[in-house]
Amino acid sequence: MALEQHIQRIEEKLQLLLKKLQQEQAENAWLKEQLQHQQQEARTQQQTIIQLEQKLHLAKIATVAAGPPASPEEDEDFKKEMRTRINDYIKEIDRCIALLNS
Template sequence: MGLEQHIQRIEEKLFLLLKKLQQEQADNALLKEQLQLQQQETSRQQQTIAMLEEKLHLAKIAGVAGGKPATPEEDEEFKKEMRNRINDYIREIDRCIALLNG
């Protein structure tokens, strides 16, 4: 095998490798785009879940507060939730007063 033939084989292999690299880069770009779309969809779904969980939580509280018959566990949970919310409000009011005084 002559030197020219050897160089030609190397050039052909190099050309094939470059062609394969370009294809892999195109595939990689496509996969990155798909990943970004999936991440956006996941984020939207997480926001929807959080919103629905909050609505469910508020509906449970409203049901207990509205006089619906509650189990002792639900009644205790309602009381605990209300205490926590009131404490949060008091802390927020205290922070506001401190800012006004400071």
């Protein structure tokens, strides 16, 4: 009898362990799903940030370009700003072309 009781206790413990394993696997799957959701949300927010930065950048350019320069110094500042912006765009285009070629 003692052997049968010992085997029964082992089986009960095994069943308990299997139940705990299933619970942990279910929790793990849920956590993975939550992680994917959070990662997608972070990507969406990052894209929104990039778009807003681009809009801000364009708004700054439009503000500078909208008003006629009041002085030669402001005209020179405008030209420098435009040169910087154009150079940035050229660098970005070159980087895109390099990525396409590789």
